[in-house]
Amino acid sequence: MTPSDRGIGAPILAVEGVSLAFGGVRALQGVSFDVREHEVRAIIGPNGAGKSSMLNVINGVYHPQEGTITFKGRSRRDMVAHEAAAQGIGRTFQNIALFRGMTVLDNIMTGRNVKMRSTFLEQSIWIGRARREELAHRRKVEEIIDFLEIQHIRRTPVGRLPYGLQKRVELARALAMEPELLLLDEPMAGMNLEEKQDMCRFILDVNEQFGTTVVLIEHDMGVVMDISDRVVVLDYGRKIADGTPDEVRGNQTVIDAYLGVAH
Amino acid sequence: MLYREAGQFRATYAEDQQIFPLRQDRVAIGVLLVAAFIAVPLVADQYWLSALLIPFLIAALAALGLNILTGYAGQLSLGTAAFMAIGAFATYNFVLRVPGIPILAAFVLAGICAAIVGIVFGLPSLRIKGFYLAVATLAAQFFVLWAIQRIGWITNHSASGVITAQNIAILGVPIDTPRAKYLLTLSVVAVLALLAKNLVRSETGRAFMAVRDMDVAASVIGIPLMKTKLLAFAISSFYCGVAGALYAYTYLGTVEPEAFNLELSFRILFMIIIGGVGSVLGSFLGAAFIVLLPIALNLVVPPISEAAGIEIPHAIISNLELMIFGALIIFFLIVEPLGLARLWQIAKEKLRLWPFPH
Numbered sequence: 001m002t003p004s005d006r007g008i009g010a011p012i013l014a015v016e017g018v019s020l021a022f023g024g025v026r027a028l029q030g031v032s033f034d035v036r037e038h039e040v041r042a043i044i045g046p047n048g049a050g051k052s053s054m055l056n057v058i059n060g061v062y063h064p065q066e067g068t069i070t071f072k073g074r075s076r077r078d079m080v081a082h083e084a085a086a087q088g089i090g091r092t093f094q095n096i097a098l099f100r101g102m103t104v105l106d107n108i109m110t111g112r113n114v115k116m117r118s119t120f121l122e123q124s125i126w127i128g129r130a131r132r133e134e135l136a137h138r139r140k141v142e143e144i145i146d147f148l149e150i151q152h153i154r155r156t157p158v159g160r161l162p163y164g165l166q167k168r169v170e171l172a173r174a175l176a177m178e179p180e181l182l183l184l185d186e187p188m189a190g191m192n193l194e195e196k197q198d199m200c201r202f203i204l205d206v207n208e209q210f211g212t213t214v215v216l217i218e219h220d221m222g223v224v225m226d227i228s229d230r231v232v233v234l235d236y237g238r239k240i241a242d243g244t245p246d247e248v249r250g251n252q253t254v255i256d257a258y259l260g261v262a263h
Numbered sequence: 264m265l266y267r268e269a270g271q272f273r274a275t276y277a278e279d280q281q282i283f284p285l286r287q288d289r290v291a292i293g294v295l296l297v298a299a300f301i302a303v304p305l306v307a308d309q310y311w312l313s314a315l316l317i318p319f320l321i322a323a324l325a326a327l328g329l330n331i332l333t334g335y336a337g338q339l340s341l342g343t344a345a346f347m348a349i350g351a352f353a354t355y356n357f358v359l360r361v362p363g364i365p366i367l368a369a370f371v372l373a374g375i376c377a378a379i380v381g382i383v384f385g386l387p388s389l390r391i392k393g394f395y396l397a398v399a400t401l402a403a404q405f406f407v408l409w410a411i412q413r414i415g416w417i418t419n420h421s422a423s424g425v426i427t428a429q430n431i432a433i434l435g436v437p438i439d440t441p442r443a444k445y446l447l448t449l450s451v452v453a454v455l456a457l458l459a460k461n462l463v464r465s466e467t468g469r470a471f472m473a474v475r476d477m478d479v480a481a482s483v484i485g486i487p488l489m490k491t492k493l494l495a496f497a498i499s500s501f502y503c504g505v506a507g508a509l510y511a512y513t514y515l516g517t518v519e520p521e522a523f524n525l526e527l528s529f530r531i532l533f534m535i536i537i538g539g540v541g542s543v544l545g546s547f548l549g550a551a552f553i554v555l556l557p558i559a560l561n562l563v564v565p566p567i568s569e570a571a572g573i574e575i576p577h578a579i580i581s582n583l584e585l586m587i588f589g590a591l592i593i594f595f596l597i598v599e600p601l602g603l604a605r606l607w608q609i610a611k612e613k614l615r616l617w618p619f620p621h
Contacts, residue, residue, distance in 0.1 A: 085485030097480035101541065111471050114485030116466045117531060120494065124458040125464035126282070134465060138276045194478050196303060 008036040008229065012213050013058065013181055018067030020053055020237075027053040028064065031036040035181070040207055040214045042228035044221075044248075046257060050233040051217045055183045058215070059091050060084040071181070077221055085100055087115050090179030092170045094186045094217075100159040104169050107158055108144060112137040113175025113246045148172050148202060171202060175210075180208065182217040188223060196220065200227055227251065233257070266614035275423045282460060282612040297448055311600070313443040313514075315558065320445075321509045322451045323550035326534040327459055327543060328502025335463055336495030339386050339396055339473025342403035346500040347409060347507025348379040348523035351426075352417050358429050359419060366431040366438075366512070374447035374504040383502025392489050404525055411520040416466075418520075425519045428512045435582045444481065444513040451509060455502060460543050462498070471495055474540070533588060537595050539604025548603040557584045 011034035020028040028050045035041045043051045056062040058069060063078035070076075071087060088113075099107050116137065118130035145151055145232055148168055153161060158169055167187060174182060188196045189202065204227055207210050218224050224231060225245040233241040233248055235257040241248050266287055273279040283289045307316065327341050333568050357364055362366050383401040411417050412424045417428065431438045462468050469506035470491045482488050511518045530553060538549020552556035560580055569576040599605055 016423070030503070073384035080487075081479075082485045082487045085483060091483045097477050097483075101476050102469070102472050106469055106472070110469045111484050113466050113473075115469055120462060120467040120468070121396040121472060124462040126461040126465070130279075133411065134280060135276050138280060142276075157574065166351050173484065183455070223547065252288075 004176045006038055006208065008039045011035060012072060014217075015058065015068040015069070016062045016068050016143075018054075018057055018069070020050075020057055020062055020064040027237050028057070028234075030067070031234065031237070031239050032067075033232045033239060033242055035213060035215055036215055037227075038207065039229040040203070040216070040227055042224045042231045043215065043217045043234060044219070044224055044231060045240075046089075048239040051234055052185055053237075054179065054234065055091065055185055055215070055217065058181075059089045066087070082114075085177060087181065088177075088180040090174035090177045090181070091183040092167075092174050092187060094184060094189065096160045096163075096166045096170055097129040098166055098170055098173070101157070103155050103157055104161070104172075105141065105145075105154045106149060107169055108141045108172045108176045109137065111173040112141060113173060113174050114177055116206035144172050144175050147175075147205070164191050165197065167191070167195075168202070171199075175206065175212075179211075179212060181215065184214060184218075186217050186219065188220055196223065203227060217255060265299060266611055266617075268615065270437070276585030280464075282457075282464070294450060297451065299453075300446070305447075306367050309441045312445045315554065317441075317445055317448050317509075317514050318553040319550055320556055321506050321514055322531065322534060322548045324452045324455060325503050325506035325531050326508065326538065326546035326550045328458060328499045328506060329531050330538075330540065330542070331459060331463070331471070331502065331533045332495050332499035332547045334336045334535055334539075335475065336469060336471035336499075336546070338495060340403075341397050341402040341525070341532065342384060342400040342407075343503050344507075344523040344525065344527035345404045345407035346503035347527070348411060348520060349380055349500075349509060349524070350374060350504030351511035351518055352411055353377070353522075354512065355419075355426050355428065356417065358431070365453075366433060370505050370508045372500040373508045377504025378497040378501040381496040381503075384495050385496030385578070386569070388496065389489055390567070398567060401525075404528055408520050408523065419592045423519065424510070424521075425517060426514075428519045438513070448509050448513045450617055451505065455505065456543060458548075459502070463543065467494065491505065492563060504524075510538075533592055535602075536592055537602055539602030540600070542602070542604035544607065545602050545604030548607070552603065553588070556582070556587065560584055560587070568613050 003229050004037050014033040016032045018028055018031045019026070021036035031054065033048070043054060045051050053062060057064050057078075060079040060081040060083060066071070068075045068077055071089065074087075099110065102110070109112070116133050122128060145154060148171065150165065150168060150172065153165060158166060161169065171184070171187065184203070188199050191199065200223060203214060206213050216228070228245060230240075230243060231245055231248045232239060233251070240253045240257055241251045243251075267479070268285055271286055288476070300612060303316065325343060325347055328346070332338050332340050341358060350373045353376040354369045357369040357372050358366065361369075380403070384400060387399040391399060418424050423602065433447065436443070438444055444515050463471070470481070470486045473484070473486055474488060474491050474495075477490055481491075481596060507523065510522075534549035535546060538547070539545020539553050560583060563581065564575060564580050595602055
């Protein structure tokens with residue numbers, strides 16, 4: 001499919017001149033790129049290049065010293081993480097960040113919390129709006145459970161699940177927010193081939209069926225080249241290349257960053 | 264066999280999300296409520312009501328309050344008794360200074376007072392966690408007792424800081440017999456327990472648990488940490504405040520600020536550790552265990568010592584109690600950190616298949 005078939009449109013997210021430092025460590029230095037609506041955008045780079053920091057800046061976990069983030073036409077330097085969630089930015093983590101004491105169902109339901117309006121008083125009496133909301137959101141969560149094929153583990157505490165399934169539950173929890181922009185931090189790290197193929201399929205389905213814009217960090221170059229529309233390459237906190245997978249693959253700076261240069 | 268769920272189909276989400284989805288649970292809770300409301304008042308004598316059941320129910324309510332904060336929202340607190348004290352002394356002042364106020368309204372208002380103070384002492388939780396937060400809540404424990412002892416207005420200028428709970432009545436029915444006090448306590452505890460059970464299985468409860476399990480992930484999916492933590496402090500303190508009010512009005516009658524000392528906070532913490540952290544049922548099991556253990560020891564130890572021909576003085580029995588508490592807490596922390604409630608859950612899972620596990 002060509003980009004226009006998938007409805008890739010104007011930029012939904014623009015990152016301009018973002019710099020982030022932790023004391024003397026400069027994690028990001030003047031990074032700029034944009035993400036278009038409905039596209040799959042990959043961020044790659046060697047270890048320590050600042051990829052996860054970039055995602056953390058986009059969804060408000062880290063607060064950059066310089067630069068602006070423009071999401072859906074609203075510019076800001078930083079924000080609180082839960083506000084980013086309310087604006088429609090979903091996120092998964094490199095090291096699984098599920099709520100270990102809760103079941104799969106409750107974990108995914110927590111993703112719907114941001115959409116619930118009833119107060120704790122209504123919820124404690126369990127009538128009216130609170131009950132209706134709980135049931136309506138349960139229905140929506142079940143759709144996501146079907147979509148990601150995890151019906152059989154609904155009632156299992158997530159701590160008991162194998163790694164691959166935990167990654168999938170984390171994706172489910174992010175999808176439950178119905179995000180417009182989904183940030184995936186190494187969704188396929190540590191998976192075997194079959195699990196990777198499943199995960200790729202889910203990511204592409206999410207992008208296609210829900211029209212969700214995806215930004216993902218991934219180390220598996222095969223995956224990146226296959227599923228992404230455009231790729232940003234970071235190295236030592238700077239952007240060194242930006243373009244389609246083919247352009248990036250042929251870029252000499254990128255090859256040098258990954259393989260090293262003879263001096 | 265007894266606890267089999269085969270044949271119980273839940274075809275709608277409404278059925279699946281009932282408070283007790285299993286028929287056996289519904290029957291059990293119904294039987295328990297009937298027994299508690301009808302059978303017990305008919306059968307139990309004054310000693311049972313005043314010395315066992317009322318303190319058990321009040322302790323369970325306070326433990327439930329602490330469990331909401333510590334077990335569900337993951338914020339460790341050592342100030343439980345202080346919030347109970349606020350409940351007790353606030354009720355006293357509402358009844359004293361607002362003529363004709365219904366006692367239940369006074370309980371609720373006192374709970375709200377405790378909730379407000381709870382929010383204030385919950386503010387450090389926005390910056391600090393775990394052990395350090397526990398130390399910060401110790402400040403509540405000492406400050407509140409200090410304030411009650413020093414500010415004469417709170418105790419109506421009683422010389423020793425001791426207050427005597429006024430006589431209370433509901434709809435003209437005086438609450439003066441142990442039976443009436445038991446029924447009042449039971450009603451309040453049953454209603455609040457139901458509300459808590461609903462709360463922890465809905466959006467607020469999930470937000471609490473999310474903050475407990477992984478706070479960064481919670482904020483990333485849209486849960487405001489500040490609001491959630493402070494709400495947990497408020498609700499928890501409300502429960503403790505109402506428990507404190509009942510402690511004064513249906514159990515002790517005459518209260519001094521020192522009744523709400525740090526030791527009481529620790530006892531309630533032990534209840535949720537033994538009963539089960541993060542479980543409504545666990546609060547009740549833990550309270551039952553800690554209230555009933557000394558009595559059970561007093562019943563069991565003398566016959567044994569007599570049979571063995573050794574005289575055990577009373578002082579040793581009460582020390583024995585502390586030793587058993589200590590040993591049990593270590594036991595639970597190591598072997599079953601989720602407490603009696605978890606053991607009960609395991610038993611239920613086994614009962615689903617028993618007696619034919621294959």
